[in-house]
Amino acid sequence: MGHYNLATMSGVDLNRFAGNPLRGESSPSARARTPNIPDGLPAKAFNELFACLSAAELAHLSSRMVKRTYPKNALIIYEEDLTHALYIIQTGKVKITKMHANGREVIIAMLSHGDFFGEMSLIDDAPRSTNAVCKERSELLILRREDFLPILSRNSRLALNLMRVFSKRLREATGKIASLALMDVYGRIVQLFNELAHHKNGKHVIEDPLTQQDIANSIGASREMVCRILKDLVSGGYIQIDHRVVTIKKALPAAW
Numbered sequence: 001m002g003h004y005n006l007a008t009m010s011g012v013d014l015n016r017f018a019g020n021p022l023r024g025e026s027s028p029s030a031r032a033r034t035p036n037i038p039d040g041l042p043a044k045a046f047n048e049l050f051a052c053l054s055a056a057e058l059a060h061l062s063s064r065m066v067k068r069t070y071p072k073n074a075l076i077i078y079e080e081d082l083t084h085a086l087y088i089i090q091t092g093k094v095k096i097t098k099m100h101a102n103g104r105e106v107i108i109a110m111l112s113h114g115d116f117f118g119e120m121s122l123i124d125d126a127p128r129s130t131n132a133v134c135k136e137r138s139e140l141l142i143l144r145r146e147d148f149l150p151i152l153s154r155n156s157r158l159a160l161n162l163m164r165v166f167s168k169r170l171r172e173a174t175g176k177i178a179s180l181a182l183m184d185v186y187g188r189i190v191q192l193f194n195e196l197a198h199h200k201n202g203k204h205v206i207e208d209p210l211t212q213q214d215i216a217n218s219i220g221a222s223r224e225m226v227c228r229i230l231k232d233l234v235s236g237g238y239i240q241i242d243h244r245v246v247t248i249k250k251a252l253p254a255a256w
Helices: 028-032 043-050 055-064 145-152 156-182 185-196 212-219 223-235
Strands: 066-070 075-077 085-091 094-099 105-111 131-134 138-144 198-200 203-206 239-242 245-248
Antiparallel strands (some): 066 138, 075 131, 094 131
16 A cells, blocks of 8 residues: 555646645635646545645645555444544445444445545544445545645635535435434435436436345335335336336336
8 A cells, every 4th residue: 555646647747836835825826726637536526625725735635645445345434433534435336334233234325436435534533423335346545634634724725615515414414314304214215216316318217236225224214115115116117126226217106
């Protein structure tokens, strides 16, 4: 495992940038020199967090990122872990979960290329609140807190981007809590399908394979209840399931 220097791969000449890369707020001329998205850094993570950085700041952070490959079902982080780092998904898929004492799993989020997690540990000293598990072989970039904080402390725009991420996570959590409290199981399935489906060839498709247990764990329901509802939707011609890929063929009914 070695440092993954994104700035070098993208051809950024560090000699062009005078001064300390941790100098704080960038001048207009420095911002004008900000490079395009470095090779290896997913566009989504760049745009949501790092696009505000100067070229020198970006080069410094990218030089501190470490690339790691995890096999399918690998546990990347676990609840109560005391590690402090941000993880950016280059390739693969990761699920964020919580485990009950009885062994029941709740899926908080399904993440893929460009998504990132672990950002709260960049700020506080609390243990990890969730697990992160690879759904398939995945390659991740890891940025440690000690490498991130010096630039964060001097760059208000990066701090604002991080607050936007926290706000987004909070809204998502609020929506999930509301659905658990106010919707029945069918309503939560419809909401999940709407979140995961995308338009393809005139239809709405959920291409990431989902097991019935995945769906149940995502919405806080039993697999048996999910199975009954899916069977009714298939028999009614509303959805098609082929090798765990769900195609929504027509508008789902308002109630089940």
